[in-house]
Amino acid sequence: xxxxxxxxxxxxxxxxxxxxxxxxxxxxxxxxxxxxxxxxxxxxxxxxxxxxxxxxxxxxxxxxxxxxxxxxxxxxxxxxxxxxxxxxxxxxxxxxxxxxxxxxxxxxxxxxxxxxxxxxxxxxxxxxxxxxxxxxxxxxxxxxxxxxxxxxxxxxxxxxxxxxxxxxxxxxxxxxxxxxxxxxxxxxxxxxxxxxxxxxxxxxxxxxxxxxxxxxxxxxxxxxxxxxxxxxxxxxxxxxxxxxxxxxxxxxxxxxxxxxxxxxxxxxxxxxxxxxxxxxxxxxxxxxxxxxxxxxxxxxxxxxxxxxxxxxxxxxxxxxxxxxxxxxxxxxxxxxxxxxxxxxxxxxxxxxxxxxxxxxxxxxxxxxxxxxxxxxxxxxxxxxxxxxxxxxxxxxxxxxxxxxxxxxxxxxxxxxxxxxxxxxxxxxxxxxxxxxxxxxxxxxxxxxxxxxxxxxxxxxxxxxxxxxxxxxxxxxxxxxxxxxxxxx
Numbered sequence: 001x002x003x004x005x006x007x008x009x010x011x012x013x014x015x016x017x018x019x020x021x022x023x024x025x026x027x028x029x030x031x032x033x034x035x036x037x038x039x040x041x042x043x044x045x046x047x048x049x050x051x052x053x054x055x056x057x058x059x060x061x062x063x064x065x066x067x068x069x070x071x072x073x074x075x076x077x078x079x080x081x082x083x084x085x086x087x088x089x090x091x092x093x094x095x096x097x098x099x100x101x102x103x104x105x106x107x108x109x110x111x112x113x114x115x116x117x118x119x120x121x122x123x124x125x126x127x128x129x130x131x132x133x134x135x136x137x138x139x140x141x142x143x144x145x146x147x148x149x150x151x152x153x154x155x156x157x158x159x160x161x162x163x164x165x166x167x168x169x170x171x172x173x174x175x176x177x178x179x180x181x182x183x184x185x186x187x188x189x190x191x192x193x194x195x196x197x198x199x200x201x202x203x204x205x206x207x208x209x210x211x212x213x214x215x216x217x218x219x220x221x222x223x224x225x226x227x228x229x230x231x232x233x234x235x236x237x238x239x240x241x242x243x244x245x246x247x248x249x250x251x252x253x254x255x256x257x258x259x260x261x262x263x264x265x266x267x268x269x270x271x272x273x274x275x276x277x278x279x280x281x282x283x284x285x286x287x288x289x290x291x292x293x294x295x296x297x298x299x300x301x302x303x304x305x306x307x308x309x310x311x312x313x314x315x316x317x318x319x320x321x322x323x324x325x326x327x328x329x330x331x332x333x334x335x336x337x338x339x340x341x342x343x344x345x346x347x348x349x350x351x352x353x354x355x356x357x358x359x360x361x362x363x364x365x366x367x368x369x370x371x372x373x374x375x376x377x378x379x380x381x382x383x384x385x386x387x388x389x390x391x392x393x394x395x396x397x398x399x400x401x402x403x404x405x406x407x408x409x410x411x412x413x414x415x416x417x418x419x420x421x422x423x424x425x426x427x428x429x430x431x432x433x434x435x436x437x438x439x440x441x442x443x444x445x446x447x448x449x450x451x452x453x454x455x456x457x458x459x460x461x462x463x464x465x466x467x468x469x470x471x472x473x474x475x476x477x478x479x480x481x482x483x484x485x486x487x488x
Contacts, residue, residue, distance in 0.1 A: 004040050006054055006197065023062060030059055062150045091145040098138045113131060113133065137364035143440065147440050182216065230275075241294050286405070360382075364435065370433075395422055415452030415453035
């Protein structure tokens, strides 16, 4: 195990937080660490050059604070495990499959491995068998579970929700700033500085398309940049829709939408289109629950954007032509590319693995996919899919009003925004992720959502004693002092 310079920096910051900070600041540290997805905090040479990304390393310091004597957080851990038990079961099954399935079904099919050192063509495969990537995939699954549990614990205590929302806003602006800064630094001495942070053993892609620089920030490629940014776009947009700090969440949501649009990533366009369809269907199917003022603001904003685009095209026709060509090339035109054919081949491996393993799965890390859904199907089989879908329903709670609209209870409104963000954040992963791990952003939002909207009534006397807001409402207990709860 080798600690990189990024890991050393994290170790110093994390140690300072453990000694002088709080569990809230440790969780904020985890969220900010997600911006460095192209980096490696720790190298694992014994596992074929695998690495631990900064966000997975940062979670260590959250648990050092949770487990600290007299910290007051350890008592909430059993509650967090119970509330997220379906995620726990999915993780346990995934780990078991990662170690057992590749050996059980060894040689029964050929797969495109996650790491392929001797690849000579787009569709090269090797016989199925255990590899170090099964261990790496298990570590990622454990990391996501730990983030979900930590988010639950943090949001069940005083100030945790405010910290999550504030950090979500800050991370959104940092994501935008890093994306722009790295793009502007291309071809300048500053570019080498940013490249130092891309020390992870991933395919670091620096591409242009018809003169457009593909925005990627400190991520390996524009696709992962868009995946991360879309999650925080949905979070801030849903908080704004529910009037949660609208003057802060609204502007960052708009700015994230713009940078996603100009990222030239097809992953971003899939996410933005999916969210637009969600907003439209929400307004059409449940018009009585729609926020008329917010929908009006969206309509005005869309009209203003259309006018600006029309003016730019009229003044500089070549700019409009270039943008349209870029959009066509990254959406419709991309379907005929060799890259699209390769990604389709990777995705279909999940179905083949599902059939070959008789529905049990061949284990996370056993093959490379291009869709989280197909990766889950092939890696964890029917059992894993059922467990994960059940957890999604636990998080989303589609029958509750707060899932799609503002609730009189502030805790429920925030929980509904987090639940919606958790589920919709999976849209890019559904068409671009290579692994069966739902990812840290999903885990973060899901764990917090479950904490704010419990599926069963908690004992009021368990929480009310330490709440600075007094007695909690009967339908559901809000977090300890996290938000003031209005009438249910």
